[in-house]
Amino acid sequence: MSLDASIRLTLGPLDLDMSITVDQGEVVALLGPNGSGKTTLLRAIAGLAPFSSGQVRLDGKVLEDPATHVYVPTERRPIGFVFQDYLLFPHLTVQENVAFGLRSRGVARQVAAERATRWLDRVGLKDYARARPAELSGGQRQRVALARALAPDPRLLLLDEPLAALDATTRADVRRDLKRHLESFEGIRLVVTHDPLEAVALADRLIVMENGHLVQTGTAAEVTEHPRSQYVADLVGVNLLRGEAGNGSVKLASGQVVAAAGAELGEVFVVVHPRAVAVHRTHPEGSPRNVWSGRASSIELMGNRVRVRIDGAVPLVAEVTPAALRELNLVEGSEVWLSFKATDVGVYPA
Amino acid sequence: MRREGVPIIVVLPAAIGAAFFIVPLVGLIVRSPWGDALSALSAPETLEALKLSLIASLSATAVALVLGVPLAWVYARVAFPGRDLLRALTTLPMVLPPVVGGIALFLAFGRSGLLGAWLDNTFGITFPFTTAGVVMAEAFVAMPFLILTVEAGLRSMDRRYEEAARALGANRWRVFMRVTLPLIGPSLFAGAVLCWARALGEFGATITFAGNFPGVTQTMPLAVYLLLETNQEASFILSLVLLLVSLVVLVGLKDRWLGNA
Numbered sequence: 001m002s003l004d005a006s007i008r009l010t011l012g013p014l015d016l017d018m019s020i021t022v023d024q025g026e027v028v029a030l031l032g033p034n035g036s037g038k039t040t041l042l043r044a045i046a047g048l049a050p051f052s053s054g055q056v057r058l059d060g061k062v063l064e065d066p067a068t069h070v071y072v073p074t075e076r077r078p079i080g081f082v083f084q085d086y087l088l089f090p091h092l093t094v095q096e097n098v099a100f101g102l103r104s105r106g107v108a109r110q111v112a113a114e115r116a117t118r119w120l121d122r123v124g125l126k127d128y129a130r131a132r133p134a135e136l137s138g139g140q141r142q143r144v145a146l147a148r149a150l151a152p153d154p155r156l157l158l159l160d161e162p163l164a165a166l167d168a169t170t171r172a173d174v175r176r177d178l179k180r181h182l183e184s185f186e187g188i189r190l191v192v193t194h195d196p197l198e199a200v201a202l203a204d205r206l207i208v209m210e211n212g213h214l215v216q217t218g219t220a221a222e223v224t225e226h227p228r229s230q231y232v233a234d235l236v237g238v239n240l241l242r243g244e245a246g247n248g249s250v251k252l253a254s255g256q257v258v259a260a261a262g263a264e265l266g267e268v269f270v271v272v273h274p275r276a277v278a279v280h281r282t283h284p285e286g287s288p289r290n291v292w293s294g295r296a297s298s299i300e301l302m303g304n305r306v307r308v309r310i311d312g313a314v315p316l317v318a319e320v321t322p323a324a325l326r327e328l329n330l331v332e333g334s335e336v337w338l339s340f341k342a343t344d345v346g347v348y349p350a
Numbered sequence: 351m352r353r354e355g356v357p358i359i360v361v362l363p364a365a366i367g368a369a370f371f372i373v374p375l376v377g378l379i380v381r382s383p384w385g386d387a388l389s390a391l392s393a394p395e396t397l398e399a400l401k402l403s404l405i406a407s408l409s410a411t412a413v414a415l416v417l418g419v420p421l422a423w424v425y426a427r428v429a430f431p432g433r434d435l436l437r438a439l440t441t442l443p444m445v446l447p448p449v450v451g452g453i454a455l456f457l458a459f460g461r462s463g464l465l466g467a468w469l470d471n472t473f474g475i476t477f478p479f480t481t482a483g484v485v486m487a488e489a490f491v492a493m494p495f496l497i498l499t500v501e502a503g504l505r506s507m508d509r510r511y512e513e514a515a516r517a518l519g520a521n522r523w524r525v526f527m528r529v530t531l532p533l534i535g536p537s538l539f540a541g542a543v544l545c546w547a548r549a550l551g552e553f554g555a556t557i558t559f560a561g562n563f564p565g566v567t568q569t570m571p572l573a574v575y576l577l578l579e580t581n582q583e584a585s586f587i588l589s590l591v592l593l594l595v596s597l598v599v600l601v602g603l604k605d606r607w608l609g610n611a
Binding site: 075 | 508510511513514515516517518519520521524528529532533535
C-alpha cells in the first residue's frame with residue numbers, strides 16, 4: 001500500500017523530474033526552498049497539474065500515465081488535499097465546508113451533516129459549525145481544512161504548507177495538533193513544507209528537493225548528519241564542502257586540501273560544524289592540521305553564540321562566544337586565521 | 351491626502367457637468383402634474399404597459415442568464431481562435447444604435463428573414479409584433495451587460511477554490527453550481543440587474559422589431575413616447591416612474607458595479 005509517483009514536467013522556469021514513494025504508515029515531508037517544485041509535484045499527484053511523462057500510482061492502481069493516456073480526474077481520486085491558505089469556501093458554513101466532500105461523493109445530506117459534525121468535534125470546533133470561515137482564526141481555519149480533507153475518508157492525504165499561513169505564536173500549537181491528527185490518520189500522508197522545523201516535527205522521513213530534483217531522502221537524523229546539498233547544510237547550520245578524498249585528506253575543487261581523519265576514497269562531502277572552527281588574529285600555534293587565513297565578512301548574533309562568516313580560499317562559518325568576539329576584537333572586515341582539527345571533520349561519500 | 355483646495359478650473363466644468371444631468375431630472379420632478387399622478391398611473395393602458403414591461407424585461411433577463419452565463423464562462427475559460435472577435439460581436443449591441451439592432455433582428459427573424467422564414471414555415475413560429483419579439487429585442491440589447499459583468503467576475507475569481515472542490519470529489523457541474531456561481535454571485539447579481547434595467551428601458555430595437563401594439567408589444571418606454579403626443583402629463587408621470595426605478599437600481603448597485611467590483 002503506497003503512493004508511487006514519478007513525474008517529469010516543465011512549467012515556466014521549473015524543470016521537475018522527481019520520483020518518490022510514500023509507504024503507508026510513514027509521514028513523509030517534501031522539503032525544499034521556495035520555487036523548488038514541491039507544490040507542483042503535489043498538484044501533479046492530485047491531478048491538478050498535467051505532466052509530460054511519468055506515472056502516478058496509488059496502492060498499485062495507475063491514476064495517471066500520459067504514455068498510456070490514463071487520467072483519473074482529480075474528483076475521482078481518493079485524495080484529501082489541504083491547500084496552503086486552506087481555500088475554505090467563504091460562502092458556506094464551517095459544517096457545510098466539512099460536509100462538502102461527502103456530499104460530492106453522494107452521501108445523503110443528513111448523514112453528511114452528522115459526519116461533518118463528528119469531524120468538527122474531533123478537531124475541537126463543534127461550536128463553530130454554523131460560523132463562516134471568515135469568522136475563524138488562522139489556526140481554526142487550518143483545523144477546518146484538515147477536517148474537510150479527512151471527512152470523505154481518503155486513501156492519500158496531501159498537505160501543502162499546512163502551517164505557513166499562521167503566525168508564529170499559534171504555529172507551535174497547531175503543529176502539535178496537526179501531528180496528532182496525522183498520526184491517527186491511517187492512509188498515506190505527504191506534507192509539503194519549506195520549513196525544516198515543521199518537516200522534522202511532522203514527518204518520519206524527509207525528501208529534500210531543489211530545482212525540481214531530488215537531493216536527499218532519509219530520516220531527520222540521517223539528513224541532518226549527512227547533508228548532501230548547500231541548502232540542507234544551511235538549514236542544519238553546518239559548513240559543507242565537497243572534494244576528492246585520499247590518504248587522510250580531501251582535495252577540494254578550489255585546490256585546497258582539508259585534513260580529515262578517516263577519509264574514504266573517492267568523491268566525498270566534508271562537513272565541519274561551525275563550533276569546531278576556531279578563530280584567531282594571528283597564525284595559531286599547536287596541533288590543528290587545518291589552518292587558513294581569511295576576512296570576517298559578516299558577524300551575526302544567534303542566541304548566545306556569534307556566527308562569523310569568513311571569506312577566503314575556503315569560505316567557512318565559525319561559531320564563537322560573545323566573550324571570544326570581544327577578546328579577539330573582531331569586526332566585519334577583520335583579517336583572521338581560522339583552524340579546525342582533522343578529527344572534527346565529517347566525511348561521507350557524495 | 352494633501353490638504354489643498356480643488357482648483358477652480360476643475361470645479362467649474364465639473365459643476366456644469368453635474369448640472370447637465372441634474373437639471374433635466376429636476377425639471378421632470380417639478381413639472382410633473384402630481385395631482386394627476388394617481389389617475390395617470392392607474393389608467394388601464396398604463397397598467398398594461400407596466401405589466402408588459404415587467405414581464406418582458408424579466409423574461410429577457412432570464413434568457414440572458416440562461417444563454418449569457420454559459421457564454422461568459424466560455425469567454426473566460428476557453429481559449430479558442432476568434433474569441434476576441436466573437437466577444438466583440440456579442441458586445442456590439444451595447445454601442446449599436448438600438449434601431450439598427452431592431453432592423454438586424456427583423457432581417458434575421460422577420461417573417462421573410464434569414465431564420466425567420468424557416469421558423470415560420472417549419473414551426474409556424476413568428477417573432478415580429480409579438481411579446482416574444484419584445485423579449486428578443488430586449489435580450490439582444492441587454493444581454494451584453496450581463497455577459498461582460500459575469501465574464502469579469504469569472505476572470506477575477508480565485509480559481510483555486512474550484513480545484514479545492516474537485517479535490518473534494520465534486521464533478522464539474524457541482525463545482526460550477528456550488529462553488530463558481532456562489533463565488534461570482536455579486537457579479538452575477540450586478541450583471542442581471544444591469545441587464546434587467548437596460549431591458550426595462552429598451553425602446554429602439556423593440557419598436558423596430560416588435561412594433562407598438564398596446565397590450566402585446568407596447569412597453570413603458572413606448573407608451574411614454576406615444577403619450578407625449580396625446581397626454582403629456584401622463585407621459586411625464588410614467589417617465590418619472592422609469593426614472594425612479596433606474597435610480598433605485600443604480601444606487602443599489604453603487605458598490606458592486608461602480609465601486610469595488
